[in-house]
Amino acid sequence: MASSQCCENPPTLSSTCGQGCVEDVGGLKAYITGPSDSKLAVLLVSDVFGYEAPNLRKLADKIAAAGFYVVVPDFFYGEPYELNNPNRPIADWKKDHGTDKGTEDAEAVVAALKSKGISAIGAAGFCWGAKVVVELGKQSLINAAALCHPSFVTVDDIKEVKTHMAILGAEIDRASPPELEKQFEEALSAKAEVDSFVKIFPGVEHGWTVRYSDDDEAAVKKAEESHQDLLGCFTKYVK
Template sequence: MASHPPAACCFQGTQHQGQPLGSLSSLGDFEIYTSFPDDRSTDYGVLILTDIIGHRFNNAQLLADKFAANGYFVMMPDLFYGDPVPLNRPGDFDMQKWRRGEYGGLNKSHTPSTIDPIVHACLVEMRTKYQCKKIAAAGYCFGAKYVVRHLVSGPSKIDVGYAAHPSFIDEDELKSIKGPLAISAAEKDSIFPAEKRHDTEVILKDLGLPYQINLYGGVGHGFAVRGDPDVRHVEYAKENSFLQAALWFKEHLEVSIGVE
């Protein structure tokens, strides 16, 4: 694997303050959060694939709104059919049991067989209903795997990818990407430790595609979404990782917009 499976650090962190500006609606049989730029343009889209806390997490919605404020139409689906993991869930939680769908009432697994069709449906909706000319995808922790899986050719294609503190990515998935990929990595991360980061660097270098790996010192897994804003170096890393993603998208989508 290019990164290890999710663990307890994937649902621990700090909830951020703020009022989301986007809206919730349905796409087929799952819910989506959408957020528009001020001019309501949909030429360039960002698909956000969340960590296991899901699309209704305030932090994730504020992050989506931030991409929208920088000129992008944003769609963020419920990857888990109403079965996300609550922030800071107690320690009796069994990650593998959750992944098999045994906690949720619908008994849907949280695996590629369930999640790939959600991603595909979002991409089709963004390209048809919203007429997005190009689409970037930002994946956080769990969602990073699906950025990599869809950074390929074909109807489920994204044009450029970004992953923050990725988990559960197979090396073969990484070796199959067909577009630019940027990664925000945490120094203190047992899911994406130094050896996995170095393995990833070798794979990306061999592919010959544009790539970037930024290492943020002194922070742990989840910092880009769940980092504590009251800890100065964590807040800096969180904000800088967003700028990394926004500038990466601007460069590779060739969008003439500013970064706030």
Template sequence: MCECKALPIRFDYTPKGKVEALGGDLEGYVVAGTKPAAIIMLYDIFGYTEYPQIKQVCDHLSAATGFTVAIPDVFRGKPWSMAKSPAKPEDNLIGWIQSVGSYAKVSSDLKLTVDFLRARGAERFGIAGTCWGASIALTACSQPDGVFEACAGLHPSLFGKDKEFAEALLRPVALVSARGDPLETVQEVVNGKPDLAPKCIWKRMDDVEHGFCAARGDYKNEVVTQRVAEAVQLLAGFFTSNVA
């Protein structure tokens, strides 16, 4: 059962966790829980240094589940610049993602983070991501030998490969999509998997824009903060049911 103790989302918020060394040259934001379970959260392409909204999401997710939540800084402090958003063709955003944010590149950081969390007492794991990070989370739950028991995507970016991501899934998924974000194709495919479908969550929030939980989230906007709080509670219940 979800403890549902998350606090209201605020603009004037001080993160409760801290940045720690996760292994090798990898650092990450960690908020400690009380239960032997953990969630790894992948931020969006803008990271968490200049845009700390995702830290608040993780704090509340930890409070609501009792899980430890960690955000590995997979971009090593060098995320995509907001000044180059929306990206122009000459910026080559996809090429940048393929070079520093492909699953092949990030998977070693996921292992480091899992090992770190195991040393802190975690025995079971979920994974979530915002925007680009959602594609990593879904891929992690498509690995036959994977350690993650469930995955989630907040305003996911699946790069036009919604069906491919859905067909490969081996673990339950929760998607919380903003206006225009992927959801229906993934839901349709997963609904054809009777072992997964009853465990999944699907929610579209058409009154907020892509990125509302993370770097693009305007936490001064009451509608946005209400939707972020709702998304946290949905994920808290989902991970409690599928990971705890």
């Protein structure tokens, strides 16, 4: 499910943030960073605020520094959700930017990466993006999946996953509360063919991995801890 937390703490978007560049991948504009000759890729699927979120791009650069070719597509075709736009409430926005369409686009991006010689792919989804990543994991299109404070993901979804998965949850999360993520953990534990890692971060709220303030030292520290967990997942399974 989704909650009002999915739309809180919106980032100030910037088309110029990050160390990478914007290119077309699989028919979508995408922020690209990391070694272009790498055979290992990581796909980051944003929350509703889209691919120009500075903290998301900083995370992409951090993952790229470990040797991965990182792709952050614009799944919203230049129309990320705007919290203060009274003419475009979230319910209306989601009608045009559903996770079904996001999944189709992500499949095209994965195919494009494989066509250029990428041999292994990891994917991380944030809030809205987590549902998209789960759908990729159901089809074994990726080698590792990571969900950060997921929205719209159900236990039945998790039961269908065929790829290794990490779930990073928040203690204070109405979209995916700890009780639900414990059910995710149980469902994953029952799958002998899938390695899994579920971690609930105490004292943080939905969105903490990418929607933190640089001025909040404690928030930055928690976010960085989650980033290390993400990188650990990709280092272990995307090779």
